[in-house]
Amino acid sequence: MQYVSTRGAAPVLDFEGVTLAGLAPDGGLYVPSEWPRFSEAELRAMRGLPYAELAAQVMQPFVGDSLTPEQLRTMCTAAYGRFAHRAVTPLVQLDEQHWVLELFHGPTLAFKDVALQLLGLLFEEFLGRRGENLTIVGATSGDTGSAAIDAVAGREGVDIFMLHPRGRVSDVQRRQMTTVLAPNVHNIAIDGSFDDAQAMVKRMFGDTAMTGQFRIGAVNSINWARLMAQVVYYFAAAFQLGAPERKVAFSVPTGNFGDVFAGYVAAQMGLPVERLIVATNVNDILHRALSEGDYSAGTVTPTVAPSMDIQVSSNFERLLFDLGGRDGTAMAEQMRGFEATKAMRLTNAQREGAAALFTSSRADADDTAQAMRWAYEACGQVLDPHTAIGLHAAREADVAADVPVVTLATAHPAKFRDAVERATGVRPHLPARVGDLFQREERYAELAGDYAEVAAFVAERATPAA
Numbered sequence: 001m002q003y004v005s006t007r008g009a010a011p012v013l014d015f016e017g018v019t020l021a022g023l024a025p026d027g028g029l030y031v032p033s034e035w036p037r038f039s040e041a042e043l044r045a046m047r048g049l050p051y052a053e054l055a056a057q058v059m060q061p062f063v064g065d066s067l068t069p070e071q072l073r074t075m076c077t078a079a080y081g082r083f084a085h086r087a088v089t090p091l092v093q094l095d096e097q098h099w100v101l102e103l104f105h106g107p108t109l110a111f112k113d114v115a116l117q118l119l120g121l122l123f124e125e126f127l128g129r130r131g132e133n134l135t136i137v138g139a140t141s142g143d144t145g146s147a148a149i150d151a152v153a154g155r156e157g158v159d160i161f162m163l164h165p166r167g168r169v170s171d172v173q174r175r176q177m178t179t180v181l182a183p184n185v186h187n188i189a190i191d192g193s194f195d196d197a198q199a200m201v202k203r204m205f206g207d208t209a210m211t212g213q214f215r216i217g218a219v220n221s222i223n224w225a226r227l228m229a230q231v232v233y234y235f236a237a238a239f240q241l242g243a244p245e246r247k248v249a250f251s252v253p254t255g256n257f258g259d260v261f262a263g264y265v266a267a268q269m270g271l272p273v274e275r276l277i278v279a280t281n282v283n284d285i286l287h288r289a290l291s292e293g294d295y296s297a298g299t300v301t302p303t304v305a306p307s308m309d310i311q312v313s314s315n316f317e318r319l320l321f322d323l324g325g326r327d328g329t330a331m332a333e334q335m336r337g338f339e340a341t342k343a344m345r346l347t348n349a350q351r352e353g354a355a356a357l358f359t360s361s362r363a364d365a366d367d368t369a370q371a372m373r374w375a376y377e378a379c380g381q382v383l384d385p386h387t388a389i390g391l392h393a394a395r396e397a398d399v400a401a402d403v404p405v406v407t408l409a410t411a412h413p414a415k416f417r418d419a420v421e422r423a424t425g426v427r428p429h430l431p432a433r434v435g436d437l438f439q440r441e442e443r444y445a446e447l448a449g450d451y452a453e454v455a456a457f458v459a460e461r462a463t464p465a466a
């Protein structure tokens with residue numbers, strides 16, 4: 001499998017190359033040159049497989065020759081063996097039509113573990129082969145950071161520098177990052193928003209003073225391997241609900257558009273997906289883009305669902321590229337316009353293509369609290385605020401009554417226990433595996449929102465590429 005940039009002017013890479021790359025050098029994002037497609041018979045043969053085995057089969061076409069099937073299977077077994085539930089991503093029924101897919105049974109209680117536990121193993125394998133070092137630089141609005149840090153802490157050949165917006169991640173989220181004291185882990189609190197932090201990370205990828213010395217890698221969902229690993233649970237859930245004979249709809253609490261884009265990939269691969277519901281909070285750029293064609297960034301409003309508090313959704317470019325006929329030159333021009341003005345209109349082809357599969361919705365604070373209350377009072381399920389936003393969108397969406405709607409549960413409710421308690425009166429407990437979080441020592445640097453200072457901090461501590 002080969003990977004091309006959405007902006008059409010970067011070298012083509014194989015899976016190993018794309019895993020170690022971040023943003024493409026032309027500023028675009030890497031996507032497979034074509035979508036592999038499973039026949040109905042192949043889909044039927046995958047039903048009932050254990051999660052790790054299903055993962056290896058779904059991902060193999062994307063991995064190509066970069067790993068043998070045996071290597072890939074071994075990695076999936078190791079990555080998903082760290083999950084606290086035997087089913088890895090269990091499906092829970094709420095009522096006749098609604099289901100919740102629990103993606104939070106990994107080591108850091110967020111769905112990001114599903115992809116990052118595998119990515120940590122991929123990094124180790126590919127870097128070891130090449131005798132190289134990788135400097136991971138990431139920005140997190142909460143869950144990415146802890147999941148990435150857990151996935152690479154102590155691993156050979158990798159240093160990780162994780163920026164978080166000071167005071168805008170929960171205590172649990174911060175401590176999950178800052179209490180990992182492995183010497184290759186560097187946490188940085190910056191003054192500013194998640195978007196400011198992400199802008200610095202993007203800038204570092206284009207900073208030749210840095211890229212000349214270090215191999216800068218990404219763990220944000222701009223990394224293709226992450227999206228690939230997320231495709232798997234759409235298959236797992238749909239098979240349990242009757243696919244490929246029956247269509248299934250998914251509602252996805254969305255921030256950077258990575259998770260829901262994985263659902264789009266699953267549909268391109270032949271999984272019968274009825275609808276993908278993009279759930280946003282009041283930071284609703286994606287809702288405006290999908291409902292009105294208006295992709296324009298405002299300012300970020302902090303909410304009870306911080307992992308969705310972003311205004312620019314990097315992975316949306318991957319969808320626009322695919323829907324716009326995969327024209328890299330046109331995409332580069334459209335994105336140049338967006339970067340200059342922070343606003344753009346979707347083309348008719350992009351709008352119509354998106355409307356065929358996507359619906360969107362926006363939840364404010366009341367909607368979010370009400371969804372948490374309904375899940376608890378009517379169904380006995382305690383949901384975190386992100387998942388509740390997904391459920392609100394799922395219940396609002398116009399989906400035929402005989403189509404099951406699966407809401408992706410992206411975080412364990414104990415990560416956001418204050419918001420959960422305010423809405424439901426229930427204070428969720430941290431699971432035993434992270435129970436001593438508030439007794440552990442923390443370590444992190446505090447820097448101003450200044451790029452030069454952050455770059456100097458990284459340059460002093462990172463290991464050169466080779």
Ligand SMILES: *Cc1c(COP(=O)(O)O)cnc(C)c1O
Pocket residue numbers: 110111112142143144221253254255256257258259260307308386410411
């Ligand atoms: C990261 C995250 C999201 C958003 O996922 P994207 O792939 O960025 O759209 C939603 N909920 C939680 C809890 C998250 O950690």
